Each structure stands twice: as structure tokens, then as C-alpha cells.
Amino acid sequence: MTETADDMVMARATGWLAQGGLRPxxxxxxxxxxxxxxGADRHVTAESLYAASISGEEKVSLATVYNTLRAFCEAGIMQEVVVDGSKSYFDTRMDDHPHFYWEDDGRLTDAPADQLEITRLPDAPEGAEIARVDVVIRLRRS
Incomplete structure (x- = not known):
């Protein structure tokens, strides 16, 4: 039996949810x-994912998209990248890597991690530890 493209998409989705221990x-x-x-990495906002879902067979509300993205983050299969303190992007790529934020069109893309050097971080306050360092490099067209 030949596996269809839809079967492959569903298998990836099911496997991804299983990595986070989430019920499908x-x-x-x-x-x-x-x-x-x-199989590609994505940077989405809740609104852009909601817009993409409208054409699908399974209708979901914007509130459900927000709740589901939060569940994906809590399960450790997606990470949230906050830009401007009010705009959140959700990234399916889970390794530590920097981002470019394109101010002109509000896009978030991966930046080359091998070109970033952080030589020193400040000491964490007593009773705390550094969990992660997010690097967002803001760009605008010249």
C-alpha cells in the first residue's frame, strides 16, 4: 500500500504531538x-495560524488556536518568541538559535547561529538560574 501525502502529513503531526505527550x-x-x-520549521503568530486553518476541514476558533499553541509550548514541542513585549511568535524549531525580526513586514526568521557569539552573560541573581537566552535582531530595509 502506497502512503499518500495526506498520510505523511498526519503521521508527522501525530508523531510531533506524541513527542510532547499530547493526546491527538x-x-x-x-x-x-x-x-x-x-517537515519544515515554522514561525507563526496565533492569528496567522488561525488564518491558515480557516481553509481546513477542522474549524477552530482563534481562542482554541491560542490555547493550543500554549499547550504545545508547555509540552516542549514549540517555543514562544516574544517581540516588542506584545507580539508573540511560535517557533517549531526547538534548538537554541537567534532570530531576525523584519520590522517592515512583521516577519520572524531564523538567523545563522554559527555567526552569533555571546562571550559573557551577567550572573543570575541569587536563587535564580539562566534558563535560556533569546536573541532577536531587529532589521529594517535600507
Whole structure:
């Protein structure tokens, strides 16, 4: 039996949810398929994922998209990148890497990690430890 493209998308989505220990509900599968179905990494906002989901068979509300993205982050299969303190992007790529934020069109893209050098971080306050360092490099067209 030949595996169809839809079968491959669903297998990726199901496997991704399983990595986070998440039950594959219809809505989670629909959103996971959009996020990882083709195997590429994604940077999405809740609004852009909602817009992409409108054309799908499984209808989800914007509130469900927000809640599901938060669940994906809590499960450790996606990370949130906050830009401007009010704009959140959700990234399916989980390794530590910097980002470019394109101010002109509000896009977030991966920056080359091998070109970033952080030689020293400040000491964490007593009773705290550094969990992660987010680097967002803001760009505008010249």
C-alpha cells in the first residue's frame, strides 16, 4: 500500500504531538498538520495560524488556536518568541538559535547561529538560574 501525502502529513503531526505527550485531538491534529506536516520549521503568530486553518476541514476558533499553541509550548514541542513585549511568535524549531525580526513586514526568521557569539552573560541573581537566552535582531530595509 502506497502512503499518500495526506498520510505523511498526519503521521508527522501525530508523531510531533506524541513527542510532547499530547493526546491527538482533532483540533490539535489539524493545527499540528499546518505547523509540521511538511517537515519544515515554522514561525507563526496565533492569528496567522488561525488564518491558515480557516481553509481546513477542522474549524477552530482563534481562542482554541491560542490555547493550543500554549499547550504545545508547555509540552516542549514549540517555543514562544516574544517581540516588542506584545507580539508573540511560535517557533517549531526547538534548538537554541537567534532570530531576525523584519520590522517592515512583521516577519520572524531564523538567523545563522554559527555567526552569533555571546562571550559573557551577567550572573543570575541569587536563587535564580539562566534558563535560556533569546536573541532577536531587529532589521529594517535600507
Amino acid at each position: 485531538t482533532r483540533q490539535r491534529l489539524a493545527l499540528a498538520s499546518l505547523l509540521v506536516g511538511d
